[in-house]
Amino acid sequence: MNISLLDVVGPVMIGPSSSHTAGAAKLAKTARLIYDKPFKKVSFGLGGSFASTYRGHFTDFALVAGALGMSEDDENLGHSFEIANEKGVEFDFYPTEIPSVYENTARITFYGEDGEFFVEGASLGGGRILVTNINGLVCELTATSPTVIVQQQDVKGVVSDVSTILAFNNINIGVMKVSRTSRGDKAFCVIECDDIIPENVIDELRQVNNVLSVVVVNIKGE
Amino acid sequence: MYKNAEELLAICSEQNKRIWEVALDNEVKLTGMSRERVMQHFSIRLEIMFNSALKALEHRQATKGGLIDGVANCQYEYSKGESITGGYINYVMALAYSCSEVNASMGKICASPTAGSCGIVPAVLLGVMENKRVSREKTLEALITASAVGAIFTKNATVAGADGGCQAECGVAASMAAAAAAYMMGASDDKCLDAAGFAMINVMGLVCDPVAGLVALPCAQRNASGAVNALISADMALAGQVAHIPFDQVVDSMFKVGKMLPPQLKETAMGGIATTPAGQAIFKEIFG
Numbered sequence: 001m002n003i004s005l006l007d008v009v010g011p012v013m014i015g016p017s018s019s020h021t022a023g024a025a026k027l028a029k030t031a032r033l034i035y036d037k038p039f040k041k042v043s044f045g046l047g048g049s050f051a052s053t054y055r056g057h058f059t060d061f062a063l064v065a066g067a068l069g070m071s072e073d074d075e076n077l078g079h080s081f082e083i084a085n086e087k088g089v090e091f092d093f094y095p096t097e098i099p100s101v102y103e104n105t106a107r108i109t110f111y112g113e114d115g116e117f118f119v120e121g122a123s124l125g126g127g128r129i130l131v132t133n134i135n136g137l138v139c140e141l142t143a144t145s146p147t148v149i150v151q152q153q154d155v156k157g158v159v160s161d162v163s164t165i166l167a168f169n170n171i172n173i174g175v176m177k178v179s180r181t182s183r184g185d186k187a188f189c190v191i192e193c194d195d196i197i198p199e200n201v202i203d204e205l206r207q208v209n210n211v212l213s214v215v216v217v218n219i220k221g222e
Numbered sequence: 223m224y225k226n227a228e229e230l231l232a233i234c235s236e237q238n239k240r241i242w243e244v245a246l247d248n249e250v251k252l253t254g255m256s257r258e259r260v261m262q263h264f265s266i267r268l269e270i271m272f273n274s275a276l277k278a279l280e281h282r283q284a285t286k287g288g289l290i291d292g293v294a295n296c297q298y299e300y301s302k303g304e305s306i307t308g309g310y311i312n313y314v315m316a317l318a319y320s321c322s323e324v325n326a327s328m329g330k331i332c333a334s335p336t337a338g339s340c341g342i343v344p345a346v347l348l349g350v351m352e353n354k355r356v357s358r359e360k361t362l363e364a365l366i367t368a369s370a371v372g373a374i375f376t377k378n379a380t381v382a383g384a385d386g387g388c389q390a391e392c393g394v395a396a397s398m399a400a401a402a403a404a405y406m407m408g409a410s411d412d413k414c415l416d417a418a419g420f421a422m423i424n425v426m427g428l429v430c431d432p433v434a435g436l437v438a439l440p441c442a443q444r445n446a447s448g449a450v451n452a453l454i455s456a457d458m459a460l461a462g463q464v465a466h467i468p469f470d471q472v473v474d475s476m477f478k479v480g481k482m483l484p485p486q487l488k489e490t491a492m493g494g495i496a497t498t499p500a501g502q503a504i505f506k507e508i509f510g
Contacts, residue, residue, distance in 0.1 A: 053435050056287070
């Protein structure tokens, strides 16, 4: 049986909908973890069923809560608008079309001191999510374990250097996917790890030759 | 390892273990967590389930649209007096209503298998535990048994209303809870699965037709009736009623029935009671 019992009886969440409330909160929280900088404003572009049914399922409250760093089982989720106001964070919603095979999609744009940064993703149902685009970087990120996303020049040795750094720091790799736009051009790897990735390791990864950018999502699995 | 009920029961008899034990072994392998950690997760879930089942009994919750505010308290008060089915059944209904009310008011619940059907498993576990004086430990084992049944539906059919209608949500929840109730009353593993099969057969084809698209009406009512469905299905199995259709075939037929249902009857609010004149009037009143 490859279905986890804890996924059948779960998630523990704030109602009313695992896809429209819990999934929305988780997606926005993951986006927040990816961006990981202060911001004054956040915009939510809603696609598919999110756009048509978000009001009835508190999707809007859930998204704002997630962007503020709250989890899908945080009992303050319903007060996220007030909390955002108190913190001086502006937010708005607009309908949009996000090319995706999934029904519930959102584009979350943070407005920070260094400009705009967006994360796109989908709520898959049952509280599961998939991040599909990080500020232009197309990816598939389920955010169920700590994940490193490295963008690099497609040259020999980069992947090896990256995995060596992780191994030296005692971080075990669970799943690693490497892809590229075309040979010798830009490539990236999505590395799902078993352990949280500390700040010094992130810095080390950034210093590897031919690495263009490093994004870390330190989300904990159950 | 197993992928359906037949294989699960085969492992049970081979290793002389109960369903919950085999399912727990599998969970440990699948997640890489220790047994203790998994049990801890289940214990936390059980606590959250009980909290949501009790929260609205005496305290009316403010739900989106206000359609089900106070439904738990209404049934709970009634359960204390004279009724047709008795205090116990009415109390179990109140527990299920409570979870639905908490869910619709942005309270904390545990999806089982979904948020829309989150009242059935808690109501049955708590109702039977209190009424039949079952230990918390055994109730926890019953929750794992219920999860194992839910996993079989997840793997071989669906637990999404958008894919299979309400039979896939409240139907599966009742099926899970029936197995749990039978287990708590000392049923053998195959009788637990008979109970699960009976509960699904009782509501096969049930449509998902949420008024105004909200997880409220008829969801709360179907949680209450689903909990009772679980109890009577467990009693059918305990009485020794013969399950002529093996559980795996019931699961498979539910999936096929779900595929046959038109999209209007699968969570889109375009059919069933959602499109009655009264249902549409409610939609207008809430969303303008």
